[in-house]
Amino acid sequence: EADIYQTPRYLVIGTGKKITLECSQTMGHDKMYWYQQDPGMELHLIHYSYGVNSTEKGDLSSESTVSRIRTEHFPLTLESARPSHTSQYLCASSEFSLGADNQPQHFGDGTRLSIL
Amino acid sequence: AQSVAQPEDQVNVAEGNPLTVKCTYSVSGNPYLFWYVQYPNRGLQFLLKYITGDNLVKGSYGFEAEFNKSQTSFHLKKPSALVSDSALYFCAVRGYFNTDKLIFGTGTRLQVFP
Numbered sequence A: 001e002a003d004i005y006q007t008p009r010y011l012v013i014g015t016g017k018k019i020t021l022e023c024s025q026t027m028g029h030d031k032m033y034w035y036q037q038d039p040g041m042e043l044h045l046i047h048y049s050y051g052v053n054s055t056e057k058g059d060l061s062s063e064s065t066v067s068r069i070r071t072e073h074f075p076l077t078l079e080s081a082r083p084s085h086t087s088q089y090l091c092a093s094s095e096f097s098l099g100a101d102n103q104p105q106h107f108g109d110g111t112r113l114s115i116l
Numbered sequence B: 001a002q003s004v005a006q007p008e009d010q011v012n013v014a015e016g017n018p019l020t021v022k023c024t025y026s027v028s029g030n031p032y033l034f035w036y037v038q039y040p041n042r043g044l045q046f047l048l049k050y051i052t053g054d055n056l057v058k059g060s061y062g063f064e065a066e067f068n069k070s071q072t073s074f075h076l077k078k079p080s081a082l083v084s085d086s087a088l089y090f091c092a093v094r095g096y097f098n099t100d101k102l103i104f105g106t107g108t109r110l111q112v113f114p
Helices: none
Strands: A003-007 A010-013 A017-026 A030-038 A045-049 A076-078 A087-094 A113-116 B003-006 B010-014 B018-020 B024-026 B031-038 B044-050 B055-057 B064-068 B073-079 B087-095 B100-106 B109-113
Touching: A003 A087, A010 A017, A017 A030, A017 A087, A017 A113, A045 B100, B003 B087, B003 B100, B010 B018, B024 B073, B024 B109, B031 B064, B031 B073, B044 B055, B044 B064, B073 B087
Parallel strands: A010 A113, B010 B109
Antiparallel strands: A003 A017, A017 A076, A030 A045, A030 A087, A087 A113, B003 B024, B018 B073, B031 B044, B031 B087, B055 B064, B064 B073, B087 B100, B087 B109
């Protein structure tokens, strides 16, 4: 089992609230990722990071923001939650690889977010 | 552009029978290919990967996958299915020249019946 943790696992909250989804990994991985996944559906990359102070936007436009102040921590923030943000959010990490990247990503168990 | 296709939304198989979950890909240069499994209310778990070498790759839980360069396929297989194998399976690809992102397929739901 990979050591990557997401909290909370479930969150039901009202519209307009500020939300932070936590993701931590204890493997010392440089690369970290956030995906959005509707239940049983495909994954969409929304943010990724190569390391401390590095953040990049993914393929799916998202109103969320991320930060990477510490290697092990990659929180995702929604400043003002809306019902359209209802989804599952998965965090992942992978080892740095010199040259072409052939390392698998390790996933947390996700946060299922419901905005009322 | 990189892409990966899983042509079957669902695969049904009886317990004890062999199973195959199909995946085809499109990528520039040599591909790096991965299979993941997702159980309900869980994240994705890494099963196996193909980087180079032997076309038959063995992974976790008795799964294996066969890389076929001419058909650009990477099908997941298991000789004898278990009910506990029922889950959502994702194929993913990363191209040698574009390693920022892992491109996932849309997933295939495997249902193993007792």
